[in-house]
Amino acid sequence: MDIEDVRRANLKKVLKAKFQTQRLMAEELKCAPNYFSRVLGGTKGIKDLIRQWERDLGYDVGALDREDFDVAQTKEHRQPISSFPAPEPQSAAPLQLPESMVTVPQPKHVWNIVAPNEKASTEKVVHIPVLDVQGSQGDGREAPDHEMVASQISVRESWLRRNLAFSAPGNLSIIAGVGDSMKPTFSDGDLLLVDRGVSEIRVDAVYVLELHNKLYIKRLQIRPDGAILMLSDNKAYEPYLIQEADMESVHVRARVLMAWNANKL
Numbered sequence: 001m002d003i004e005d006v007r008r009a010n011l012k013k014v015l016k017a018k019f020q021t022q023r024l025m026a027e028e029l030k031c032a033p034n035y036f037s038r039v040l041g042g043t044k045g046i047k048d049l050i051r052q053w054e055r056d057l058g059y060d061v062g063a064l065d066r067e068d069f070d071v072a073q074t075k076e077h078r079q080p081i082s083s084f085p086a087p088e089p090q091s092a093a094p095l096q097l098p099e100s101m102v103t104v105p106q107p108k109h110v111w112n113i114v115a116p117n118e119k120a121s122t123e124k125v126v127h128i129p130v131l132d133v134q135g136s137q138g139d140g141r142e143a144p145d146h147e148m149v150a151s152q153i154s155v156r157e158s159w160l161r162r163n164l165a166f167s168a169p170g171n172l173s174i175i176a177g178v179g180d181s182m183k184p185t186f187s188d189g190d191l192l193l194v195d196r197g198v199s200e201i202r203v204d205a206v207y208v209l210e211l212h213n214k215l216y217i218k219r220l221q222i223r224p225d226g227a228i229l230m231l232s233d234n235k236a237y238e239p240y241l242i243q244e245a246d247m248e249s250v251h252v253r254a255r256v257l258m259a260w261n262a263n264k265l
Contacts, residue, residue, distance in 0.1 A: 007046055194208055201222055206219050
């Protein structure tokens with residue numbers, strides 16, 4: 001077998017041993033389920049992702065390249081956590097959230113936001129991936145083949161449930177909004193917390209929408225005749241009516257729950 005065949009065979013071993021479905025494993029690897037399915041089927045290469053996937057699954061670098069790969073031989077089974085080297089301090093400035101949440105130093109590319117008290121240390125924390133994905137608030141952006149995780153934000157689940165309604169913690173992600181068509185609701189470059197468990201329009205709200213293979217961030221309304229109206233909060237942009245002929249190319253990818261931004265006071 002060539003190296004790609006070995007990697008695919010080893011990924012299938014992990015899938016069979018640790019995950020019930022391809023979708024669950026794709027969520028663990030922070031990639032789209034259809035992309036992961038194409039990787040396993042051999043229609044997509046994984047040389048650019050394999051090292052990241054080894055880390056996500058808890059294996060040593062190069063583990064998935066070995067023909068004698070052992071599914072059970074994860075890092076935690078091979079070496080105690082206490083012997084690992086200390087993580088590097090983060091270099092990026094932390095996000096500013098409500099007073100009930102403060103920043104705690106974490107490894108590079110991780111922003112951890114929890115309350116510094118005894119109760120918070122025992123509370124469940126949700127790790128939200130920050131994806132290298134941009135949704136256009138204007139003319140649309142090409143939908144990516146796969147999604148890369150640029151960093152991570154960790155938030156207390158109790159805070160999320162108190163302030164937001166969402167399908168499941170594992171469906172939350174953060175993407176960047178590009179353009180000014182949604183001003184003043186949010187601005188160009190703002191980080192947007194989205195719920196990827198939402199795949200249909202049930203209420204008038206702001207959604208991440210794929211239309212003709214381009215990603216948009218727009219307020220969507222369903223008209224009585226079944227057509228979908230794409231609205232910009234910036235009144236300088238005209239509404240766009242998605243006609244019945246375009247419905248097959250329409251895919252709701254997520255609902256936008258909040259903008260994670262900073263307003264200068």
